[in-house]
Amino acid sequence: MSRIKRVLVVLGSVVTVLALAVGGLFLWLWTGTDVSTVGKEPFENKLAIPPLAESRLDKDGTRVFDLRMQAGEKEFEDGRKTATWGFNGAYLGPTLRAERGEKVRVRIANGLDEASTVHWHGMHLPAKMDGGPHQMIAAGGSWSPHWTIDQPAATLWYHPHPHGATEKHVQRGLAGMFIVDDDARQPDLPNRYGVDxxxxxxxxxxxxxxxxxxxxxxxxxxxxxxxxxxxxxxxxxxxxxxxxxxxxxxxxxxxxxxxxxxxxxxxxxxxxxxxxxxxxxxxxxxxxxxxxxxxxxxxxxxxxxxxxxxxxxxxxxxxxxxxxxxxxxxxxxxxxxxxxxxxxxPSPEVPGELARLELPKESDAVRGRHFDLKRSGINGREMAMNRVDETVVRGTTETWTVRNANGMPHNFHVHDVQFRVLEVNGEVPPPELRGPKDTVFLPHGTTMKLALRFDGPADPDTPYMYHCHLLYHEDEGMMGQFVVVEKGGRAGDVAGGAEGSHTAHDH
Incomplete structure (x- = not known):
């Protein structure tokens, strides 16, 4: 009995030590994980304002921009250079700016040593010009997407979208802003770029x-x-x-x-x-x-x-x-x-009325779809480049109900469209979600109902994406594809990767 007691005492001591060690490790991880720079920034560097991208007008009135993806280096802090990627420079890119109704063309050269893409986030444009993973630009290659600006004034942006590598390409510095103007419907707001x-x-x-x-x-x-x-x-x-x-x-x-x-x-x-x-x-x-x-x-x-x-x-x-x-x-x-x-x-007061929303209504919807967000995939399916997940009819409005019960944060971005948020967990959305949206945050336990109208050109062979815009999740496969077809049409053949995508010359 005394031997058993000694063994039990030893085992109890070991368990206690292990529990204290695990508890101490957890406490160390817990207390050392949060980050705060509040009160610690000296604010010693004047804010850089990305330059407005130069452009020219072709004979047919098309506004032409030039972008080059390139590697470089930058001193973010004095005396320490960091390897970077950028558009037309070492890091980030210029701000593209165009007017509603203008025809635009962006001539893109890929000066990197690997393939990438340039996606026009928030832009309404044909699927072949979207810059998603099916419009890869080979290393040393070029691509010249062109479209007509057909949406209200907005702050959009551009960034790479190569399947499985988007996080890395954006982190290295490939991003820039694209501002759409609409002078016919511009309220009196501060509008001098880089000044107010x-x-x-x-x-x-x-x-x-x-x-x-x-x-x-x-x-x-x-x-x-x-x-x-x-x-x-x-x-x-x-x-x-x-x-x-x-x-x-x-x-x-x-x-x-x-x-x-x-x-x-x-x-x-x-x-x-x-x-x-x-x-x-x-x-x-x-x-x-x-x-x-x-x-x-x-x-x-x-x-x-x-x-x-x-x-x-x-x-x-x-x-x-x-x-x-x-x-x-x-x-x-x-x-x-x-x-x-x-x-x-002096600046004028912010107007009480700003714009008439050009968004679909729930009453216009002809059908609904559901999207369940999980890190393993959307609706239980990991992204596949050669699979069309949804087929929508051009000119129709749908409601999409998006749910996150995955135990972690997600968000949801849809290419080509600006949607209306109808409900958040069954309630009227807060004021900041009542405007045109293409990306929404869905913490765990959130369900959102969205109204989307698909009024771009039909293209059964070229898909748009919907995905989680936490790019690590996107790269892991939290993404799906949809095509827009004419009434009675069906999805066509979708290329299954970079080999079948536009790699260099879409002029």
Missing amino acids: DLPVIVQDVKFDGADFDHGKGFMQNAGFLGDRTMVNGTLSPYQEVADERVRLRLLNASTARTYSFGFSDDRAFAVVGTDGGLLERPARLDRIQLSPGERAEVVVRMRPGERTVLRSFPQDNYAGAWQQRFNGGDDAFDVLQLRAADRLR
């Missing part, structure tokens, strides 16, 4: 010597999460402003991180636009949550001589404490400091 109308491309980064660190931390199932943010490729940025009101075109260009934007003094701001254009009327908020790929246009009022910081605040709607802690919900960042001059030019 600022592009704010937000990314989170982590550095590892002369390269970006793209590693994923323990339990980070959302994807890569950096420990710092930068705006327009500028670390610790400040912007001097000389106007009473400033328009910020917020773009979450991170690959996995969701932000809750507000200001350090909790001042309210006017949300005037969402992904695909202006709201009907401004929404006055002090926080707006943007997941990867989402955009928002906000107008903030400044007072002479003051300073305020655009901040990302902790969020509590991920999926409980575990997901919130390990996937960025508890993190906080000081993103951009605004410095008002001692004397400011």
